[in-house]
Amino acid sequence: VAYVLAFSRLPGKALLEGLVNLPLVLPPVVVGYLLLLLFGRAGYLGRVLAFVDIRIIFTLAGAVIASAVVGFPLLVRAIRIGMEGIDTNSLQAARTLGASWWDTLLTITLPLSGRAVLAGMTMMFARSLGEFGATIILAGNIPGVTQTIPLAIYEYTSTPGGDRMALNLCLVSIVLSFTVLLLSEAATRTLRSK
Template identity: 50%
Template structure:
């Protein structure tokens, strides 16, 4: 692939994989926690939390990016705090990962929540009556049974992170080698004469990566389901 793509194109592909990978990895534990809370717990403001989780799905991505810029930009409260800790993320690839994680989070939570709700709660209650604490019940009963849904959520989050454009370009701009991901690179190539060929190559790469992720998730989900049925 490195011979087929130019240096700038390969750089955008590598950065996109890096951003999407970290966005998925860092947001998955929180997505599992939030999904379990929404599926199993009753608490004041539950619908408000559910609405906030899904807000990035219905807001224009540019609005989400602007809000991130206000909070985590160099003049924002979060940005000043991170800068003081030496962890500034504005106009960095880490900021792109944050934007991608936030945009993909609702898709992850939705898939994982549905999977947890599909777990027979009587199995959890039976484990609890045998003396197992709730965290142990979750780790040994709920989590294994919900694994196919968790995997689906992770793939959806990864795919969304790979394709995120609006929030990313608003928050961290479109800096080659630093924040220029696949969608940003495709947009840039389409803005210059003769850039259509490079844009088409990146579109093909995007499709290949997305299809590979979906196929792998389907294979792993089937293996997990077959393994649980055989256990």
């Protein structure tokens, strides 16, 4: 998707970009409800998946899908910006020398976009750590199955005497987020030095 947004001249490119970025501006509960309609028993994908005995609603897979959909625009945006920064002369030179589109993608475009891919993955993961609305609608809040850190914090703050556990989970979330940022920065420095 990022490649198409960065390099194509499709007439519907603005529409595609709008659709990709829609989860950033929609309330997460709306995203979750739309996913529920899509993956529910009466939904298009829900019926197909039910035929092969795969459930998404109220499962770990549902929690992952909800978080991924909400974070996906950040991934695409970072990769697109990285790809737009590539000198197109090197891409054209590779194609002129006989490299296929696929070879050019694998040997030039993706390696030169490495930092952007890493940044996008980091932002997507960080956004996923805080996801609440879409997750609770699609996957519910089932302890040990679909309960994420934000959902557990919400549950503990709604429970008398749960403040201490909520604070502990907030600290875990902060440490986890900070660790992800440090690892991302270290990986970016490693990629930059190559």
